[in-house]
Amino acid sequence: MLDVIAGKSGVCDRLDFDEAKYCLSGNSDIWRLGRLADEYRNRLHPPERVTYQVDRNINYTNICTSGCRFCAFSRPPGHPEGWTLSVDELIPKVKENLELGGTGILLQGGHNPDLSISYYIDMLRAIKARFPTIHIHAFSPPEIVAFSKFFSVSTEDVLFRFIEAGLDSLPGGGAEILVEPTRSRIAPGKCTGEEWLDVMRTAHRLGLKTTATMVIGFGECIDERAQHLLKLRELQDETGGFTAFIPWTFQQSKTAMENEVEPLGGLDYLRIQASARLILDNIAHHQVSWVTQGLRLGAVALKFGADDFSSIMIEENVVSSTGAGFTTNEVEMCRIIQASGYNPVKRLTLYQNILHA
Template identity: 50%
Template sequence: MKKDIVVKKVLEGKRLNKEEALSLFEIPIEELGFLAREVRFRLNPDRVVTYVVDRNINYTNVCISGCKFCAYYKPPNSKEGYVLSFEELGKKIEETISLGGYQILLQGGLHPDLPFSFYEDMLRFIKTTFPQVHVHGFSPPEIVFFSKKFGLSITEVLERLIKAGLDSIPGGGAEILSDRVRKFLSPNKATAEEWLNVMEIAHKLGLKTTATMMFGHIETQEEIIEHLLKIRDLQDKTRGFTAFIPWTFQPKNTGLSHLIKAGAAYYLKVLAISRIVLDNVKNLQVSWVTQGPHIAQIALEFGGNDFGSTMIEENVVAAAGVSHRMSEEEIRHHILSAGYIPKRRKMDYTLIE
């Protein structure tokens, strides 16, 4: 395919088909950055880069999924397994609020022994004790797990969680939306179709969600494009995704530690391609947690317009040996020094300041 045809379509704001999107991998990285930046400013004309002050709280690390890429989970009956008490949960939220936090990202493993009432009670506890906190919780694999374990439809699970206090759903557990990849990486977790189905139902019930992609392991370039197109197609139907968040797989301490870690250049390339292909998802988040702050600054010139979360607490990536940390002041400094205007936001990207 002629590169100039694809470039012309991108610059004219025309949508790329699968073949054209795949050909983006052949374009030099500096040109991809230019194209992605053009799309970024078409969707977000101001030089504003947003971020959120929140905390990732893993309410349990016990999980029966056994994903090859996860270094954090513990099997049932492990001496290192835990379930947070509501008192422990409350202390973490109190600290988050004291640091200016607006929301918590609440996720756990697929715990085989907790009743559904535990999750409802946990949400009610958070909402009655901290009514000002936005609960961004339970990724699609957790929702699918609840549905199968408790004999409830996806709609019933979501309706009950919403009633108990759930405000939005994170896009975790997407990895690559290819069942070939998923059968190898996480055979006990939600399929690609199940992940998309949870998101579609959540959007129809009025929940906003994010979407993610973890790449740099066994996927092909074509599977990356298929992932992006599945997100784009669902967004056309529902308009429920507020942002897309791609990051690279971190192999250390996982069952795939023999794989070579994807480098920053490949991260920037895939980030730019994501920005170009996802013409209907307004916000693209850079991953300073996996790439570090300086690559994240460069990523703002490759289509990114959101610096993600302060992540007062983050356990899963840290378990894979990556432990970048930044305060709100540091995030604002890195955004400013990259030539952009930092603004705090809510999950739905409305600005707080």
């Protein structure tokens, strides 16, 4: 079947459901799959170029009502280890990010029922007032759905008010696996897959660009993985609002699902990276997840369809709460990219105004 897939040319002649499943299954030749993904990547982007960003992940609260079974980061309301950052605590983090060459911040948090909508609006306004050039990439779809319920307003209203206050784009977190039965097994308190897609559709209609993600390794079947990717492709056909796709494998240490499912390895990660490049023929950028897989496997993923090394993430709390996160700095990331045979190019959040490293 890879011969048939090799003859396909992308958006005009794309992979169907069975071909997507074949790529994602263990039956396809992983090395040939990687070569096909690399060829497709090189048709869309300069072959010698790998982009990256400098930004900071700021988590504003770890208090969350969702209780996702795969999460090691959150604490339920009333828990002694729960915390929430005040706007005054957040501002120095943004300032430090700018001083270290950061151009954007990723703001995400738990679903904290004790915070009012003013908390978020004041936070966005305060950041933009102090640092007008910073790009605010914030609030994944499950947060937007939770806010809509907490504040009894539509998700569109939440987005509209946040855009007015300074929100620039939305991260694609909280997608995990968008389809059933896996989604309700691993995250029964979180928004549904359809709600996730609806928030993205609304955000795109309001002019926000977003990313899209996928996490594998919850014991989901190949059909569910293929459906997840095809749902993203269908929405991208409709709106064109996704700038990038980022896949990674579930880090199960310190979570309620530890030892419940077989951990996935590097080849599983490379297979999803390559398959996604071939299936998601309409999403331009595919990022490596070095923070979960490590810099070296991240570098290998550049030959499996990825064109972007993500961000150096000056601060990261969610993956590191499982004990599995990796860290780096701009110099080391550029060295790894160069040692892999590419020219590192620093970019902004929406891949615009590329700055040479």
